[in-house]
Amino acid sequence: MSTTMRPRTVIIIPARYGSQRLPGKMLAEIAGRPMIQHVVERARRCTLADEVLVATDDERIAARVRDAGATSVMTPAELASGSDRVAWVARDLRTADIVVNLQGDEPMIDPAMIDEAIRPLHEDPTLRVSTLVRAVSTQAELLNPALPKVVLDREHNCIYFSRAPVPYLRDVPQEHWLEHHTYYRHIGIYVFRRACLLRFASLPQTPLERAEKLEQLRLLENAERIRAVITTYDSTGVDTASDLERVRAQAGARHA
8 A cells, every 4th residue: 555545456357258249358459468467567557556457257367468468366257247357356355445437348448548537436435336337429429228327416327227318308309409418428437446346236227227128227226326426538348340450440549
């Protein structure tokens, strides 16, 4: 722990092999290195974390993590979600105060984004969960159900997450909504107090979570406050083959 006695913060990157839409994507090559290595390298460049671990169910991923000089932890294959994988590792991290769930399919994430998400829990000991949101800039983003939207209160706490464009502007044609209201989309990095993460993973799924297929609603339905940080950075997650090609093009442009 540093001389300022800041909370000990550990980033855990869940990385399973059997992605439904793009199996093996963690090992997909991007600019000559596997995706998971890009995520690890970017996580290690943030300034507010003390350790970076990869939680995986596959020895092939673990081997590439070791090749990159990082640490992996093997987890059971039957765990249902990335959050379950992160919590499984966090149970044994008794010296960790804060745990960051950083998705393994975000190879272009800026390290500053990770610091932005962590900072509220370092500055406010009453907060237990934080995440990132970004203003929606296009109609395509607003209407894309793969990009969850989030409604905030005046203190930037999350009120609701939805795959639908919320709020609904009753008196404005939908094509003009962005002209009348600032919409936010969720960026799926979560920062937890360790005890809160373990509680979250122990709770059963909730009705809204099942309806929207958004696990963060489980927190809201169990009265957990989620603080949102509005970022101006963006990141391209990799869910499909077309996402992978887009990221490869971005990485190639940066190295050109």
